[in-house]
Amino acid sequence: MIADLRNLWIEAFADTQETIDAFFTVAFSDTRAECILENGVPVSALYWFDCQCYDRKLAYIYAVATAKAYRGKGLAHRLLEETHGILQKQGYSGGILVPSKPELFDFYRQFGYETTTTVARISCEQGVSSVPLREITPAEYTRLRRVHLPEGGVVQEGQCVPFLQGYCKFYAGEDFLLICEVLPEELRAQELLGNAQAAPGILRALNCPKGCFRTPGKDSDFAMCLPFRADCPEPNWFGLALD
Helix, strand or coil, X not given: CHHHHHHHHHHHCCCCHHHHHXXXXXXXXXXXXXXXXXXXXXXXXXXXXXXXXXXXXXXXXXXXXXXXXXXXXXXXXXXXXXXXXXXHHCCCCEEEECCCCCCHHHHHHCCCCEEEEEEEEEEEECXXXXXXXXXXXXXXXXXXXXXXXXXXXXXXXXXXHHHHHCCCEEEEXXXXXXXXXXXXXXXXXXXXXXXXXXXHXXXXXXXXXXXXXXXXXXXXXXXXXXXXXXXXXXXXXXXXXXX
16 A cells, blocks of 8 residues: 555655655654545545644645546545544544645635645845854754744644654754755755844855745745634644645
8 A cells, every 4th residue: 555655646746755755654654644545546645744733733734646547536625525524533623734836725725724824935045154053853953943933833743853854954043943955056944933034144054055945924825724623723833844
């Protein structure tokens, strides 16, 4: 089954083999996955990670995919509806997800999802001077992230951080917290919390010519939430999208 799920993932997404290996090695669990089978083979699948907001349990629904030969048959719609029912029975207060394309916001609104989180994206080149920063462990990052999270931010721990550890690095500065991919020509920050003005100095410190940083702001819609129960909070920040 895992091999079939990997093949479906490869067909649906333009991820590196490193990312796929990281997911199925450290993050996958059959207790946090649902799929639709055809002749014993998964043709539509999704996964989720546990997270929380204001101490309410949320499911971060991730990597919704349908095989090309089976698209247009309503399988993703059916899979999501079935998953929502399962999550509700398991005590989740709501589901949260990040549409991978702008047109998918309308798709997810069909189920009752509403946009609750926006982001700012900072694209810049390295500055003249660097800022002090240090690489930290995932455990330290998890601890410090709770300190830096804005009010209403979604706490993402569990298997999410070990998965990101497969292709990201974790840094802390005097007044910021960063998780990013450091590529030869570019830095891609999944999340910069704290002083966003430090971005050019971060690039200088890490010897990256340019970078793109995702940070709290109102530039564009980002995460959507669907309440399953009356106690579901409205998240104000969801940073660790696994894109």
